[in-house]
Structures are given as C-alpha cells and as structure tokens.
Amino acid sequence: LKWRLYGQLYFQCLLLLYVLYLSCFTLCCFYRPLQPVPSNYTLQYSDSNTIYIQKPLQDCYVSYQDLLRLGGEIISVIGALVMLVLEIPSLWHFGPKRHFGQTVLGGPFHVLLISYACMVLVILVLRLTSTNGEIDVMALA
Numbered sequence: 001l002k003w004r005l006y007g008q009l010y011f012q013c014l015l016l017l018y019v020l021y022l023s024c025f026t027l028c029c030f031y032r033p034l035q036p037v038p039s040n041y042t043l044q045y046s047d048s049n050t051i052y053i054q055k056p057l058q059d060c061y062v063s064y065q066d067l068l069r070l071g072g073e074i075i076s077v078i079g080a081l082v083m084l085v086l087e088i089p090s091l092w093h094f095g096p097k098r099h100f101g102q103t104v105l106g107g108p109f110h111v112l113l114i115s116y117a118c119m120v121l122v123i124l125v126l127r128l129t130s131t132n133g134e135i136d137v138m139a140l141a
Contacts, residue, residue: 024072033069091114
C-alpha cells in the first residue's frame with residue numbers, strides 16, 4: 001500500500017529525471033564541437049584514421065546551436081554537483097560498508113552515481129584546461 005501511494009510515484013519521478021539528465025549529457029557529448037584535422041596537425045599515431053579533432057575552447061560557443069549545447073553542458077555539471085551533494089552526506093551518515101552493502105539503501109547504484117558525477121566534473125576540468133583525454137573520460141561516463 002505504501003509503495004503504491006508514495007514509493008512508486010517517487011521512484012518514477014526520479015527515473016524520469018535521471019533519463020532526461022542522461023539524455024541531455026549524451027546529446028552534449030554527441031554534438032561536441034569538432035573541426036577537420038588541419039594539414040599541419042601531427043597525429044598521435046601514424047596509422048590513425050582521425051578526421052576531426054576537438055575545437056579550441058574559444059571557438060566553441062559562437063552560434064545559437066553552440067549556446068544550446070552550452071545550456072545542456074551547464075545542466076550536466078549542475079546535475080553532477082547535485083548527485084554528489086545528495087550522495088556524500090548519506091555516505092557519511094551510514095558509513096561506506098552499510099551504504100554500499102545494503103540493497104535497501106540503493107546498494108551498488110550509489111557507487112555508479114558517485115563515480116559518474118566525478119567523471120563529469122573531470123570532463124569539465126579537462127575541457128576548461130584544454131587537456132587531451134577528455135574523450136576517454138567521456139566514453140567511460
């Protein structure tokens with residue numbers, strides 16, 4: 001009875017929010033700013049079939065579509081921060097062994113949430129510093 005009155009609606013709302021959040025993150029990754037490889041560009045591997053590379057940060061947000069993607073990226077970063085803010089106090093309250101070990105509290109799903117949020121923040125730092133390796137972390141997230 002409690003599940004049908006309260007739990008089911010709560011679970012469905014969280015599921016909808018999470019699916020929308022993941023869709024937003026996926027679209028931002030899919031439409032990330034790329035440019036053709038310049039003729040004088042040195043590839044990391046000689047047998048690489050790379051035809052596009054990441055645009056520099058200052059060239060990424062010039063059109064309306066770029067600003068839409070920026071909005072999605074901001075939503076992704078805010079979502080990651082919200083996940084961490086919600087998960088860390090619960091982790092401290094119950095302790096790592098009880099928090100991750102009991103399926104009633106969510107079980108291993110919390111490990112995925114925390115690691116995903118950390119990877120999104122790592123992507124943010126790599127993007128802002130224009131460091132290579134952003135694509136690797138993005139593929140893991």
